[in-house]
Amino acid sequence: MAEVDHLAAERATARFDVEEMKVAWAGSRHAVHVADRMARLVASDPVFRKDNRTMLSRKELFKDTLRKAAHAWKRIVELRLTEEEADLLRQYVDQPGYVDLHWGMFVPAIKGQGTEEQQHKWLPLAYKFQIIGCYAQTELGHGSNVQGLETTATFDPKTDEFVIHSPTLTSSKWWPGGLGKASTHAVVYARLITEGKDYGIHGFIVQLRSLEDHSPLPGVTLGDIGGKFGSGAYNSMDNGVLRFDHVRIPRDQMLMRLSQVTREGKYVHSNVPKQLLYGTMVYVRQSIVADASKALSRAVCIAVRYSAVRKQFGSQDGGPETQVLNYKTQQSRLFPLLASAYAFRFVGDWLNWLYTDVTQKLEAKDFSTLQEAHACTAGLKAVTTSVTADAIEECRKLCGGHGYLNSSGLPELFAVYVPACTYEGDNVVLLLQVARILMKTVSQLASGKQPVGTMAYMGKVQYLMQCKSAVSSAEDWLNPDAIQEAFEARALRMAVNCAQNISQAASQEEGFYERSPDLLEAAVAHIQLIIVTKFIEKVHQEIPGHGVKEQLQALCNVYALYILHKHLGDFLATGCITPRQGALANEQLGKLYAQVRPNAVALVDAFNYTDHYLGSVLGRYDGDVYPALYEEAWKDPLNETVVPEGYHEYLRPLIKQQQLKLSRL
Ligand SMILES: CCCCCCCCCC/C=C\CCCCC/C=C/C(=O)SCCNC(=O)CCNC(=O)[C@H](O)C(C)(C)COP(=O)(O)OP(=O)(O)OC[C@H]1O[C@@H](n2cnc3c(N)ncnc32)[C@H](O)[C@@H]1OP(=O)(O)O
Numbered sequence: 001m002a003e004v005d006h007l008a009a010e011r012a013t014a015r016f017d018v019e020e021m022k023v024a025w026a027g028s029r030h031a032v033h034v035a036d037r038m039a040r041l042v043a044s045d046p047v048f049r050k051d052n053r054t055m056l057s058r059k060e061l062f063k064d065t066l067r068k069a070a071h072a073w074k075r076i077v078e079l080r081l082t083e084e085e086a087d088l089l090r091q092y093v094d095q096p097g098y099v100d101l102h103w104g105m106f107v108p109a110i111k112g113q114g115t116e117e118q119q120h121k122w123l124p125l126a127y128k129f130q131i132i133g134c135y136a137q138t139e140l141g142h143g144s145n146v147q148g149l150e151t152t153a154t155f156d157p158k159t160d161e162f163v164i165h166s167p168t169l170t171s172s173k174w175w176p177g178g179l180g181k182a183s184t185h186a187v188v189y190a191r192l193i194t195e196g197k198d199y200g201i202h203g204f205i206v207q208l209r210s211l212e213d214h215s216p217l218p219g220v221t222l223g224d225i226g227g228k229f230g231s232g233a234y235n236s237m238d239n240g241v242l243r244f245d246h247v248r249i250p251r252d253q254m255l256m257r258l259s260q261v262t263r264e265g266k267y268v269h270s271n272v273p274k275q276l277l278y279g280t281m282v283y284v285r286q287s288i289v290a291d292a293s294k295a296l297s298r299a300v301c302i303a304v305r306y307s308a309v310r311k312q313f314g315s316q317d318g319g320p321e322t323q324v325l326n327y328k329t330q331q332s333r334l335f336p337l338l339a340s341a342y343a344f345r346f347v348g349d350w351l352n353w354l355y356t357d358v359t360q361k362l363e364a365k366d367f368s369t370l371q372e373a374h375a376c377t378a379g380l381k382a383v384t385t386s387v388t389a390d391a392i393e394e395c396r397k398l399c400g401g402h403g404y405l406n407s408s409g410l411p412e413l414f415a416v417y418v419p420a421c422t423y424e425g426d427n428v429v430l431l432l433q434v435a436r437i438l439m440k441t442v443s444q445l446a447s448g449k450q451p452v453g454t455m456a457y458m459g460k461v462q463y464l465m466q467c468k469s470a471v472s473s474a475e476d477w478l479n480p481d482a483i484q485e486a487f488e489a490r491a492l493r494m495a496v497n498c499a500q501n502i503s504q505a506a507s508q509e510e511g512f513y514e515r516s517p518d519l520l521e522a523a524v525a526h527i528q529l530i531i532v533t534k535f536i537e538k539v540h541q542e543i544p545g546h547g548v549k550e551q552l553q554a555l556c557n558v559y560a561l562y563i564l565h566k567h568l569g570d571f572l573a574t575g576c577i578t579p580r581q582g583a584l585a586n587e588q589l590g591k592l593y594a595q596v597r598p599n600a601v602a603l604v605d606a607f608n609y610t611d612h613y614l615g616s617v618l619g620r621y622d623g624d625v626y627p628a629l630y631e632e633a634w635k636d637p638l639n640e641t642v643v644p645e646g647y648h649e650y651l652r653p654l655i656k657q658q659q660l661k662l663s664r665l
Pocket residue numbers: 094095096100104135137138143144145146147177233275276278279281282287288291292294295370371374412413416417420422423424425426429433437
């Protein structure tokens with residue numbers, strides 16, 4: 001009971017309106033309402049139970065995923081849910097499965113790369129689940145290097161067909177989610193060959209399995225690639241392997257929005273940038289940024305609530321011990337993660353806006369913002385997923401020993417989340433893409449070309465290369481202009497330093513290769529600047545609700561000053577701030593943590609997660625952690641019998657043998 005009281009007391013110390021913070025977090029009152037309804041719908045349905053997930057075998061887990069996906073679809077149809085509601089329902093079911101790839105990549109690939117005619121033919125089938133699709137790009141031999149894929153699609157003008165073939169072992173498709181067991185179709189990326197010429201990678205819709213009995217079609221070899229990291233977790237997904245032996249598909253199953261092959265076999269490229277082929281990845285990368293804030297906020301919610309419940313040391317004269325949340329070290333590890341969850345949420349919203357804007361421009365044949373979309377989605381995907389993966393592990397440690405139990409929810413969350421650093425583009429590979437664009441922008445500065453969008457600050461090169469921070473007290477670091485200037489100067493100076501070093505190499509390529517570790521850091525600095533800028537812009541907006549703006553202001557400052565403290569070396573080495581100013585930033589950070597402390601539990605309540613979605617005995621809303629932990633332990637299959645299986649085979653003979661030996665002595 002005492003623990004329950006603890007969280008009630010924590011909630012009472014909040015200095016802001018939690019209901020209004022829920023609106024700020026979700027984006028609108030409508031969004032809070034819909035999310036609430038969908039979360040409760042899932043939580044109250046026994047089919048969506050997930051507390052036993054880590055104890056299921058792979059086969060049981062996969063079947064459970066099929067059952068949940070089918071039930072979710074049934075509910076979506078029965079309740080006539082809107083697209084927004086259906087997306088949220090699937091999110092709260094919270095079990096990776098083939099449907100993620102069907103809706104998240106197969107459908108967007110056809111929408112983005114298919115002609116109107118192709119969309120008309122294929123999308124209704126996909127929308128009604130008459131076919132199930134996946135995204136088959138990566139191969140055993142190549143993932144990052146898309147241009148290196150080996151699968152071929154050779155046009156045969158005699159039959160008006162493409163022949164899809166896997167010429168080598170390394171050309172086997174390897175990894176696509178939903179491919180292993182569930183999908184009937186795939187968008188397959190292959191080298192288009194016509195009239196004897198290789199035109200590079202293009203997308204093709206290929207049927208893989210019979211719609212009657214689900215068996216692979218002739219020439220198609222298919223299977224699952226095997227168990228993955230952690231128990232439960234991403235093992236619910238059937239990541240697959242696929243080989244083609246001269247499989248024929250009609251010519252009109254090449255996705256022809258960007259380029260076409262005529263009946264005669266002539267290759268025609270529309271007047272659009274060829275990078276639009278990568279459009280589905282750009283779309284998914286922006287949604288992964290939004291997902292980063294969800295995964296991070298879940299972990300932080302668990303760690304904050306548990307840290308308020310957990311007590312260690314400090315008891316005097318039999319009085320209460322100290323809540324671990326009151327330890328300054330706990331705060332300095334946890335509150336930056338809380339601030340990062342909010343930062344990623346807001347930058348994710350902005351990125352979604354940018355993506356929508358770019359998409360509209362592309363439809364009007366305006367390709368000017370394509371590079372900005374690529375740099376922002378790639379860079380933000382890389383930074384937010386890396387931070388989130390590390391943060392989930394940090395939250396596990398913040399929960400002490402109990403964090404290591406599956407029932408804390410953290411091991412599974414980590415295991416599910418950590419591949420986000422790899423899929424949809426390895427984070428290092430993506431940051432190098434950002435670095436390439438930064439170097440291009442720096443090189444154009446001399447010619448007077450004004451950078452735009454998130455690179456616009458580089459246009460202030462004369463000022464930013466020599467400015468000195470005016471901060472002279474800890475409070476000065478609360479000024480957003482001081483923060484903004486320091487972050488801009490750091491990012492620009494790091495990029496310019498890299499460019500200067502590269503220019504001394506024998507060639508641009510060699511210089512880029514040699515300096516790539518520094519370039520990664522410059523790219524991270526640029527992306528952190530974007531996150532800080534978008535958070536500052538958010539806080540400048542009108543935000544209703546008692547105390548809400550003030551809390552967000554504090555979190556924005558925590559985020560910025562934490563990054564400054566963590567990367568102090570960059571700020572000092574580039575001469576943007578002095579060691580004294582760095583120390584003042586750290587002093588202000590300590591004051592901000594004290595400001596966050598009484599609001600911490602309410603700030604995670606504002607995420608509005610149900611206990612079902614959190615899936616953690618440590619993160620329970622009521623804070624009644626110990627009885628739940630105790631009860632959960634007894635549910636383990638090992639506790640089904642008092643004497644374990646194997647006792648008579650292995651334990652008893654061992655003990656008896658030793659007893660016998662002893663009795664002989
Ligand atoms: C139970 C608990 C639950 C807990 C839940 C937690 C949350 C979970 C979150 C779940 C969310 C989603 C689920 C996702 C499921 C995962 C699905 C995964 C799918 C995949 O992985 S699909 C495969 C993805 N593959 C990749 O990303 C490959 C990466 N490689 C590339 O993108 C490219 O090859 C490259 C960019 C690295 C290089 O390409 P290349 O053609 O060689 O180009 P370059 O020479 O480098 O550049 C040429 C020019 O093109 C520009 N460019 C490159 N890319 C793009 C682009 N995308 N858009 C626009 N322009 C681009 C580049 O800048 C160059 O331009 P320039 O010529 O210099 O002007």
